[in-house]
Amino acid sequence: MDISTAGAAxxxxxxxxxxxxxxxxxxxxxxxxxxxxxINALADQSPGFIWRLQSESGNATDVQATSDPLLLVNMSVWxxxxxxxxxVYRSAHxxxxxxxxxxxxxxxxxYQALWWVPAGHVPSVDEGLSRLxxxxxxxxxxxxxxxxxxxxxxxFSDPPKDMQPDPWCLGRA
Numbered sequence: 592m593d594i595s596t597a598g599a600a601x602x603x604x605x606x607x608x609x610x611x612x613x614x615x616x617x618x619x620x621x622x623x624x625x626x627x628x629x630i631n632a633l634a635d636q637s638p639g640f641i642w643r644l645q646s647e648s649g650n651a652t653d654v655q656a657t658s659d660p661l662l663l664v665n666m667s668v669w670x671x672x673x674x675x676x677x678x679v680y681r682s683a684h685x686x687x688x689x690x691x692x693x694x695x696x697x698x699x700x701x702y703q704a705l706w707w708v709p710a711g712h713v714p715s716v717d718e719g720l721s722r723l724x725x726x727x728x729x730x731x732x733x734x735x736x737x738x739x740x741x742x743x744x745x746x747f748s749d750p751p752k753d754m755q756p757d758p759w760c761l762g763r764a
Contacts, residue, residue: 602708603706605667607704610661610662611663628650630683633684639670641668654716704725723735
């Protein structure tokens, strides 16, 4: 069976993090925050979208996952990797993501990770951060992987699949 059709038993979770170059309210990061509601609404309406981390404000920028107030965490769950890939690399999200160097410091470790979750599971921020740590420490594995080396759902033995993301968006600085 192809890993893209692993069935409704498993979904894809993703986390991405970044350290802002300046705090919210600074003119240098204003375009990022100005686009946030539009991009979140696009995600919410995208095929395959299931869940995203958000506070009462409707986004995740005020979820403080660490002691660093400039570190932003974004997490979501998708029905399949193809839906997530389409949103990340083939939608109005892509040009905004291409501007990330304007808003975020260069990240020296893994800043994006994917992993499988049982359908209905909502991952915690700690779970997501641990997946980033695993990816950074061990490289892509069944427990934490990237679009470049996407592993099959639990119970499947297909080799990792390269979804051929744009070279500037591989999940590492």
